[in-house]
Amino acid sequence: MNIMNLINAMPGAVAQGLIWGIMAIGVYITFRVLDIADLTVDGTLCTGGAVCIMMMQSGQNVWVSMGVALAAGMLAGMVTGLLHTFMGIPAILAGILTQLGLYSVNLKIMGKANQAINVDKFDLLVSLRYIKGVPFYKNTILLVAVQIVLLIVVLYWFFGTELGCSLRATGCNDKMARAQGINTDFNRVLGLMISNGLVALSGALLGQYQGFADVNMGRGAIVIGLAAVIIGEAVFGKVFRNFGFRLLAVALGSIIYYFVLQIVIWLGIDTDLLKLLSAAVVAVFLAIPTWKSRYFSKPVNKGGA
Amino acid sequence: MLEIMNVSKTFNPGTVNEKQALKNISLTLKDGDFVTVIGGNGAGKSTMLNAIAGVWPVDQGHILIDGQDITKLPEYKRAAFLGRVFQDPMNGTAATMGIEENLALALRRGQSRTLRAGIKSSEREVYQRLLSTLGLGLEDRLTSKVGLLSGGQRQALTLLMATLKKPKLLLLDEHTAALDPKTAAKVLETTEMIVNRDKLTTLMITHNMKDAIVHGNRLIMMMDGHIILDIRGEEKKSLTVEDLLHKFEEVSGEEFASDKAILG
Numbered sequence: 001m002n003i004m005n006l007i008n009a010m011p012g013a014v015a016q017g018l019i020w021g022i023m024a025i026g027v028y029i030t031f032r033v034l035d036i037a038d039l040t041v042d043g044t045l046c047t048g049g050a051v052c053i054m055m056m057q058s059g060q061n062v063w064v065s066m067g068v069a070l071a072a073g074m075l076a077g078m079v080t081g082l083l084h085t086f087m088g089i090p091a092i093l094a095g096i097l098t099q100l101g102l103y104s105v106n107l108k109i110m111g112k113a114n115q116a117i118n119v120d121k122f123d124l125l126v127s128l129r130y131i132k133g134v135p136f137y138k139n140t141i142l143l144v145a146v147q148i149v150l151l152i153v154v155l156y157w158f159f160g161t162e163l164g165c166s167l168r169a170t171g172c173n174d175k176m177a178r179a180q181g182i183n184t185d186f187n188r189v190l191g192l193m194i195s196n197g198l199v200a201l202s203g204a205l206l207g208q209y210q211g212f213a214d215v216n217m218g219r220g221a222i223v224i225g226l227a228a229v230i231i232g233e234a235v236f237g238k239v240f241r242n243f244g245f246r247l248l249a250v251a252l253g254s255i256i257y258y259f260v261l262q263i264v265i266w267l268g269i270d271t272d273l274l275k276l277l278s279a280a281v282v283a284v285f286l287a288i289p290t291w292k293s294r295y296f297s298k299p300v301n302k303g304g305a
Numbered sequence: 306m307l308e309i310m311n312v313s314k315t316f317n318p319g320t321v322n323e324k325q326a327l328k329n330i331s332l333t334l335k336d337g338d339f340v341t342v343i344g345g346n347g348a349g350k351s352t353m354l355n356a357i358a359g360v361w362p363v364d365q366g367h368i369l370i371d372g373q374d375i376t377k378l379p380e381y382k383r384a385a386f387l388g389r390v391f392q393d394p395m396n397g398t399a400a401t402m403g404i405e406e407n408l409a410l411a412l413r414r415g416q417s418r419t420l421r422a423g424i425k426s427s428e429r430e431v432y433q434r435l436l437s438t439l440g441l442g443l444e445d446r447l448t449s450k451v452g453l454l455s456g457g458q459r460q461a462l463t464l465l466m467a468t469l470k471k472p473k474l475l476l477l478d479e480h481t482a483a484l485d486p487k488t489a490a491k492v493l494e495t496t497e498m499i500v501n502r503d504k505l506t507t508l509m510i511t512h513n514m515k516d517a518i519v520h521g522n523r524l525i526m527m528m529d530g531h532i533i534l535d536i537r538g539e540e541k542k543s544l545t546v547e548d549l550l551h552k553f554e555e556v557s558g559e560e561f562a563s564d565k566a567i568l569g
Contacts, residue, residue: 158420160422160423160424161418161419161420161421161422161423162413162416162418162419162420162421162422162423163418163419163420164423165402165406165409165410165418165423165424166410166413166418168399168401168402169399169402169410172399172400172401172402173395173396173398173399173400175391175396176396176397176398176399177381177399177410178380178381178384179358179380179384179387179389179391179397179467180384180410180411180413180414180466181381181382181384181385181413181414181415181416182381182384182410182418183379183381184381
């Protein structure tokens with residue numbers, strides 16, 4: 001257990017945490033703003049990676065490839081949204097159906113289970129090779145950080161518009177939203193599209209970063225996204241009240257998650273157990289609000305003042 | 306202004322839970338009518354309001370507002386004509402959003418939601434002025450989350466939201482039933498103030514016969530999916546609770562059973 005090994009691994013953890021942070025912001029939009037646990041994302045992450053890698057392999061510009069990946073993610077979100085609203089399927093099940101369908105779609109996009117892209121032959125935006133020893137404007141950590149800040153600015157603006165406010169109202173109280181003339185079905189589809197677009201963008205960056213897209217790369221992504229959301233809220237919830245800062249907290253939560261993951265790996269835990277560990281940690285954190293109200297709530301003052 | 310023509314609604318048709326909630330109901334309201342609706346549990350009062358609001362499609366009949374047939378319009382489109390306050394104070398507002406954000410949502414009822422700013426700074430003055438008419442001190446708490454307000458405050462705010470953009474018809478579904486008597490009286494007073502000020506056509510369900518008599522220019526009583534009493538004009542003005550109970554017995558042939566409706 002050489003401490004230098006851990007320190008050397010940290011920049012990589014930051015880069016991965018940031019890339020997954022975009023994904024976690026997408027999860028935040030469905031889980032916290034729309035109040036839907038959207039399982040589509042496990043499939044969408046791979047779709048984003050697959051589309052980006054395949055397009056770049058065929059000679060497309062990296063930005064174009066990432067843009068199309070984002071659009072593909074939005075399309076997947078729209079499918080879940082329509083399954084949920086137009087076809088009346090419960091949100092969780094709608095997400096699972098899309099996710100399962102996407103497994104085949106992702107295989108067809110890539111033609112096989114795994115597609116690699118060589119950092120020396122293609123002009124990648126981010127890569128695990130671009131963390132140390134590259135000019136700062138090529139540094140992956142900086143580039144992803146800038147993208148996250150830009151995304152947060154755009155999302156902060158959007159959720160302050162009439163449409164964005166109506167979307168927040170939909171997630172908070174859809175009965176009230178409809179009474180105020182808000183098309184809640186449309187808003188749910190829109191929210192799922194934005195969320196899955198972000199997740200696919202994250203997948204596109206992740207594919208470039210690790211140098212390949214794999215049909216299993218999104219497995220359990222929802223849990224990592226939720227972990228980032230929960231960690232971000234637990235650590236920064238008291239300080240960050242503003243919506244924009246809350247999104248930032250989610251991205252920071254994702255970095256903390258990868259820090260902790262690195263430490264656990266460094267401690268020598270069997271890496272096969274990592275997903276079990278993640279699931280257990282998220283389960284405990286999700287239970288905290290219930291436990292708090294059930295076992296630690298202050299007794300109600302009976303008999304009035 | 307409001308025309309309900311032969312509307313029927315059956316819930317869970319073909320099952321053991323089948324419930325014919327509205328049986329061929331017809332009702333016409335004139336502009337500026339303030340109609341109170343009473344009746345026991347399961348009489349169809351809320352069902353009638355929900356039919357107007359479009360919470361679900363009706364089985365048959367038509368609903369017209371100002372001559373426009375809204376029977377087939379989805380709930381969110383009908384909202385352009387309707388202001389609604391629900392029984393549960395939690396239902397009318399978005400708890401995680403601020404007071405001014407809730408009001409801004411209500412101000413845009415009936416408009417398409419664009420990418421313009423969700424709330425303009427010029428609106429805040431209007432909100433402050435209107436909130437001060439409630440006398441609850443909410444005008445100084447524009448950015449407070451609505452979830453922090455009491456039930457009475459939330460109901461008063463919902464009332465303001467329902468009438469911020471003048472509705473063609475105001476639907477009040479027992480909006481004071483969940484409040485303590487003092488708060489209920491205050492919210493009812495606010496209701497009367499706003500309805501009179503804006504000359505709103507109003508349908509108000511209440512469990513309280515006295516309230517039903519004191520407020521409004523017309524009273525209807527429902528039972529078992531029918532409108533069984535319709536009292537208006539001078540007759541309504543001189544009405545007492547005893548009169549109402551007598552009339553109820555005459556029409557229905559049974560005694561009015563609900564203590565809650567009498568004592569309210």
